[in-house]
Amino acid sequence: MSLLVQKFGGTSVADADRIRAVADHIERNLRAGDQVVAVVSAMGKTTDQLVRLADDVSSTQPRREVDMLLSAGERITMALLCMALADLGIAATSFTGSQAGIITDGAHTRAKIVEIKADRLRATLESGGVPVVAGFQGMSTDRDVTTLGRGGSDTTAVALAAALDADSCEIYTDVTGVFSTDPRIVPEARKLPRVSYEEMLEVAATGGRGLALRSVEFARNHHVPLHVRSSFTWEPGTLIVEEETIMEQAVVTAITHDESEAKVTVLGVPDQPGLAARLFRGLADRGISVDMIVQNTSTTGTTDISFTVPGDDLAASADVAESLVPSMGATGVETDDDVARVSLVGAGMKTHPGVTALTFETLANEGINIGMISTSPIRISCVVRSADAERAVRALHAAFELA
């Protein structure tokens, strides 16, 4: 008998038919002798609709009330799933974040889980029932409703799996697993049977689909085995596990790309210590996450500093940079949102030199110019023109024989 935490995303519960299909799947697991805790997102486009309503009503949107509003979505799904399970004779009980004992800090719209008091869920499991828990939401220590931000339902599922010491946390979505690259760009892309937490972190951070970065971190830190799979085909998907359990480590596991990046360059910065620090402190104070940074070595006494940010933060980043130009003694700011980041991820890179060389050769053969480069022990990322991104992905996927 295994204890499974199964998370069903918005497309998996988009309508009455899909909710009944989820109930059928849970029934199959119970008949096989397993215990199931279900975690659900809001149905399909519900959250988008609620966001639009808020935009129609208000320009200020206090975050406490945004959380109250958005948390309505999961309540609807979980009640409906419990009803569908009841039709199959299964005693299911829905739990809000608060009722499930998911205690968070008070940072509305991006709360962090601080504790899970899972007594009610355990009692339901012990009585043979199926707890159905609202993803994405919790209750702050001040008894206010909070939400966990992007990828919050995945985080709920992983956190519950850790708290309940579950055997597996299954993330059901509309793709059949994690792929060697985006199958919409490379039809020969291969579904990966196993990926290490570290690789999955790099994949999630660089634009790969399947899992929210934060839930992967949580799973790695708490040793929760993850399984990304499809609620449309129900076939086995991709396991995300400890690196040492993967027998043979591929040099390159996956190619990802992210077209939402934008680039900012501060021109003619005097070559004095502390000026770059002032720039990146200014960006951090505005809550902007900088991805890559390149500073050319200076020979003329001045240098250009380039960095990339999420496209949504481009305007704010340019503001910060412009405002610092006078005090930095720089000459100007250029922005470019016509860039994309292409990344290669693979745990085997650590022990295989030559990946960088083959990457550069491949892109050069395609006539693709590399604007910026950054690396981690298991990742190489290159910034290229947006128009070149898909061609770069196809060429690298072929060069590293990932099909």
Added chain:
Amino acid sequence: MSLLVQKFGGTSVADADRIRAVADHIERNLRAGDQVVAVVSAMGKTTDQLVRLADDVSSTQPRREVDMLLSAGERITMALLCMALADLGIAATSFTGSQAGIITDGAHTRAKIVEIKADRLRATLESGGVPVVAGFQGMSTDRDVTTLGRGGSDTTAVALAAALDADSCEIYTDVTGVFSTDPRIVPEARKLPRVSYEEMLEVAATGGRGLALRSVEFARNHHVPLHVRSSFTWEPGTLIVEEETIMEQAVVTAITHDESEAKVTVLGVPDQPGLAARLFRGLADRGISVDMIVQNTSTTGTTDISFTVPGDDLAASADVAESLVPSMGATGVETDDDVARVSLVGAGMKTHPGVTALTFETLANEGINIGMISTSPIRISCVVRSADAERAVRALHAAFELA
């Protein structure tokens, strides 16, 4: 400075514009120096949509989950209203039934309020803020989400007004008050400035619009002054108050009608004690509320027993009656859903004989046959053919000079 509990029904918060109009109204009250607690229903047709979703998903629909589902509607409204108030610079805080301390029994879909722990609401008022509370919902002593059933939001508002010792409970709706009769039938119908609790109880029980019966009972028992008024015109509406505060009591205050009634007749019941009791016990055990009962005096040793029930309960009522025919020794059952009830309500009736006589004369002059009659000290109800109902209302409204 007055403390006002203001309840806004579904049509009053149907879209973004109406929610902003409600926020403007609350701001006017605050500027006039009053304190406001807002109670909101689900937007427009939200509850109907949720009920339809549940019907699409499930045939069993456990009532605990129905409550979880339906309680999502008010969360959306209250968060949006708080946002609209924030745009006006007003510190508003939303509270679910649970957060507002509305403790109920565990009777899902028709829970009764057992206690209100209004500490958080009081703290919000003391800090100068506006609490915005979800109507219709509470939390059971087992920490489950419950709903209060039909008219539940009115009940929430009245119960909060009682708990907070408010100066007035204002029920905002899509009519401008309580009328001498339905203005859609009698254009000369007059808005009543004041009505006693007892009269309003009879009006609500016999098909009059404006307030749920249960909330009027609660208001009467806890001496909460009610004010039924429009959120479209914001003009003063109808006050519902203690009878002794109304200076001159009209003989007849209002004419109501209800076309949803249906009639069941059990034919040829032997004239023995206990047979009627068996019939009405059977109906009560099925949860059917019987309205009027007529049993003809027997001269032949058998009698016909007729009773009226809500139209929705006709099939179940006929079932019960049919099943008892053999053991009662009756000869058969007839049903008729082509009937309507027309009622005259007025506290002055108690001291003015002759109302019944004028009622009968008026209907006789119109050639309208009265099928059944029932009375209370301040009400006369007549069952007539559905086709005659509107004509009866018009004739009685004119005869008692209510225009």
